[in-house]
Amino acid sequence: MPVDLELxxxxxxxxxxxxxxxxxxxxxxxxxxxxxxxxAKALGxxxxxxxxxxxRKHAGKVCVCELVPLFDxxxxxxxxxxxxxxxxxxxxxxxxxxxxxxxxxxxxxxELSTWLS
Amino acid sequence: MPVDLELxxxxxxxxxxxxxxxxxxxxxxxxxxxxxxxxAKALGxxxxxxxxxxxRKHAGKVCVCELVPLFDxxxxxxxxxxxxxxxxxxxxxxxxxxxxxxxxxxxxxxELSTWLS
DNA sequence: CTATTACATCGACAGACGTAAGTGTTATTG
DNA sequence: CAATAACACTTACGTCTGTCGATGTAATAG
Numbered sequence: 001m002p003v004d005l006e007l008x009x010x011x012x013x014x015x016x017x018x019x020x021x022x023x024x025x026x027x028x029x030x031x032x033x034x035x036x037x038x039x040a041k042a043l044g045x046x047x048x049x050x051x052x053x054x055x056r057k058h059a060g061k062v063c064v065c066e067l068v069p070l071f072d073x074x075x076x077x078x079x080x081x082x083x084x085x086x087x088x089x090x091x092x093x094x095x096x097x098x099x100x101x102x103x104x105x106x107x108x109x110x111e112l113s114t115w116l117s
Numbered sequence: 118m119p120v121d122l123e124l125x126x127x128x129x130x131x132x133x134x135x136x137x138x139x140x141x142x143x144x145x146x147x148x149x150x151x152x153x154x155x156x157a158k159a160l161g162x163x164x165x166x167x168x169x170x171x172x173r174k175h176a177g178k179v180c181v182c183e184l185v186p187l188f189d190x191x192x193x194x195x196x197x198x199x200x201x202x203x204x205x206x207x208x209x210x211x212x213x214x215x216x217x218x219x220x221x222x223x224x225x226x227x228e229l230s231t232w233l234s
Numbered sequence: 235c236t237a238t239t240a241c242a243t244c245g246a247c248a249g250a251c252g253t254a255a256g257t258g259t260t261a262t263t264g
Numbered sequence: 265c266a267a268t269a270a271c272a273c274t275t276a277c278g279t280c281t282g283t284c285g286a287t288g289t290a291a292t293a294g
Contacts, residue, residue, distance in 0.1 A: 044158025116230035
């Protein structure tokens with residue numbers, strides 16, 4: 001979260017003169033922003049956010065069939081949301097027989113959390 | 118972030134018997150999740166996340182015309198992103214003559230930040 | 235008043251998203 | 265093996281999103 005850019009001094013400009021010079025943006029932040037935005041985007045749905053909330057509190061103890069009745073959506077839709085969370089690197093799953101147990105990957109939220117605080 | 122749900126005990130089931138009972142979901146969490154998801158969704162774009170990052174470090178000191186050259190997007194697109202951040206309650210703006218100065222609303226990120234940590 | 239600058243809004247478009255219904259896959263039960 | 269249960273994948277569809285170019289609006293400069 002460094003992003004220390006040089007700011008052009010602000011003053012009233014004469015006509016024909018632009019407000020500010022283009023400022024070089026530090027590439028450092030760019031990949032970090034991509035990663036954090038990906039996580040934030042995955043959390044940007046109420047159902048997925050609540051899913052993460054539930055999984056953080058009952059890691060490895062809840063199967064998908066128990067998650068379905070918590071939300072007013074179909075099982076395939078919930079599976080889709082879990083897939084999104086997994087694609088974002090927030091959760092992973094473990095199969096045990098018929099059941100699939102999801103859990104939040106440790107420290108998956110840390111970078112965003114640190115930046116936010 | 119309470120969400121303390123009762124978990125049906127998990128055991129292998131006989132055929133013809135469902136995995137789990139529907140579990141009542143506490144409504145408490147729902148609105149909280151809606152608010153936090155809205156904030157997360159607004160942060161779920163690299164440009165908007167970097168915008169918030171810049172604004173947090175230079176609150177009230179950067180006009181829009183200085184933000185434009187930082188990103189490889191057009192001015193209307195940047196205005197659109199700022200509008201999204203404002204709609205999510207993350208930033209607000211102040212007009213001074215020709216220039217518009219954006220700033221992060223204090224504590225706008227706190228609820229999400231607290232939940233994440 | 236006219237020209238110009240800063241910023242927002244509008245219109246358009248391709249692509250992504252959330253959702254459901256249907257189907258497929260794998261594992262367990264009988 | 266046949267039936268069933270848990271879960272993922274496919275298809276489809278309406279909506280939202282990110283982007284740009286063009287236009288609109290307010291304010292300053294001359």
